[in-house]
Amino acid sequence: MTSMTIAKGVNNGLRAAMERDPKVVLMGEDIGKLGGVFRVTDGLQKDFGEDRVIDTPLAEAGIVGTAIGMALRGYRPVVEIQFDGFIYPAFDHIVSQVAKMRARSLGKVRLPMVIRIPVGGGIGAVEHHSESNEAYFAHTAGLKVVCCSNAEDAYWMIQQAIESDDPVLFYEPKRRYWDKSEVDVSAAPRELLKAQVVREGADATLVAYGPMVKTCLQAAEAAAGEGKDLEVIDLRSLSPLDLDTVASSVEKTGRTVVVHEASTFLGMGAEIAAALQQRCFYHLEAPVLRVGGYNLPYPPSKLEEEFLPDLDRVLDAVDRSLAF
Amino acid sequence: MSDNAVAGVSTGPAEDDVLAELTAPVPEVGDGGPEMVQLLTPEGQRVENTEYDHYLDGLTDEDLRGFYRDLVLIRRVDAEATALQRQGELGIWASLLGQEAAQVGSGRALRPQDYAFPTYREHGVAWCRGVNPLNLLGLFRGVNHGGWDPNEKNFHLYTIVIGAQTLHATGYAMGVQRDGAVGTGDPDRDTAVIAYFGDGASAQGDVNEAFVYAAVNNAPVVFFCQNNQWAISEPNERQTRIPLYQRARGFGFPGVRVDGNDVLAVYAVATQALNAARSGQGPTFIEAYTYRMGAHTTSDDPTKYRVSAEVEVWKHRDPIERLKSCLVHQAKADQGFFDAVDGEADELAAQVREGCLTMPDPTGDSMFDHVYVEPHPVVEAERREFAEYHAGFATEGGH
Structure with missing residues (x-):
């Protein structure tokens, strides 16, 4: 057992997934040298290079839209949206493309991608930084939506989401990012979709x-x-x-x-x-x-x-x- | 007067409208300007161009006749699909009439490993990629949302949300880079991606974001804009204040305008841009200057927003007649060839018609398929409810 924060749980989970599968790439704003505004991707660009931890232009539709293309080429992109309230420019791509591509293609196309979203309030932020928009996406057929609440789930669930052949919206409780709890990295993880x-x-x-x-x-x-x-x-x-x-x-x-x-x-x-x-x-x-x-x-x-x-x-x- | 109206939709203009159109001055119709690359005049005369001529060097007479065949066949398929819509067999059809050369010229410049991201009007590109025209009809008949495997012919499904596919193409190209399939010098490995869109889409944020992403990543993608002058009812001047190809400079990559009704010029310009992409020189923007001869779709009525005189001007720039004149002038094809192509076109149209009419409707429970890769409890529960509900009728009927 190791004690770690939720942020570190996601970070370690991302690292494990990237070590296991060279097709896993991270995309997002400031996720490279900075390690993301919450430091969730801290150190990953240094270890995996700029081709796998991609600092994107500051345009969310572009991030998700290009991630779709990467997935079509056979990659497993993991997108970071910097704050919950900034997901909306990408809403069209998520709802009209990510969610529907598999059904549209009669099962010929898979979009195994993960969209990570720090969610919720309680951090004293300005507008657009404290929203909880999970219901929009849970309402959309073709998507899976999960949310972790502790470090162990953060560690395992992000890996399971990346392994899923369906697109997953992965919510991270931002005000709990620094809460520590025990993580057993050798135990068998719980099923991703079970309460x-x-x-x-x-x-x-x-x-x-x-x-x-x-x-x-x-x-x-x-x-x-x-x-x-x-x-x-x-x-x-x-x-x-x-x-x-x-x-x-x-x-x-x-x-x-x-x-x-x-x-x-x-x-x-x-x-x-x-x-x-x-x-x-x-x-x-x-x-x-x-x-x-x-x-x-x-x-x-x-x-x-x-x-x-x-x-x-x-x-x-x-x-x-x-x-x- | 309204000979560009599609039969069956317009009840014909009122008398005042007819008079107004007769007396209206002929509109100024843009000809693409001096910057536009043209290798064949509308009369079919070869124009020398030191920068682009050599891209045609590898083309045999057989290839040129092949271009002609492509143009004629896809126009015939398009006409058949329009007729099928008028007869109630398709819900809607988006005609490519007038844009055949832009699509065939670029489509024939692609290599097998290249990947194309179309809008919903790229029937000519689909043809060049080897997609069965019948497969295009499923979407318009309401049988499916796209009936082909994109990875079989490296031709993505039609994208209906305007401009969205430009980002998908750019991301795909970023994947190509990571696969090491750019700049190796191996003609069978180096890969380009081409994104199709229209003048209307040029206003979309997605398209502009795609330009940014492609530029900063130096992605091997060609942005191929068919400027057909009309975004449904809105002319170019409602979309842009500068010629579209000039926008590329602001994003940091080359932009070129080509005569979109000149299949040779389109082939040359597309070949140059695709070569650049494959060899690691990054994106190019191509504006194929063309014209949408028909309606936006079969639901549209262009007589409400444009005058037939404009259409008449563009009729003289027809892509098929132009290539035919060239083939005749240069004695590269005879009447027997042209007749044979016409015959083949009619046969193809008959096959498309037959295939459309016999296309099976999907079964009700098939809508529950393919939503997710992995089993999903809600989908499975509703699939069962659907089956039980319908089974209930069978039981009632049995009593």
């Missing part, structure tokens, strides 16, 4: 991913002090969703709160709530509740603590669920 029960409990289920997993674990810890036994699920994969894991938990607890930073309206929580009422109707003791960002443009950073879900808002929802 994980990260804390077992009997009274209610908290469903989260990315940065909110830590928040939910803290909430469960606090609730335990009040005699409430909360289960916490880290979804890990947002598309496809591992509803089996979520449903078994809900069938046990009967109560669910879905937590994410993204706005609740048509967010991941909406899909999960709809799916659970179909699958677990007779097991539900209370409506599925959602805690998320308000349905607003992301506010100035002085207000983000009030905008984002926190431990108290999660516990408030748990209380409402238990009181139902």
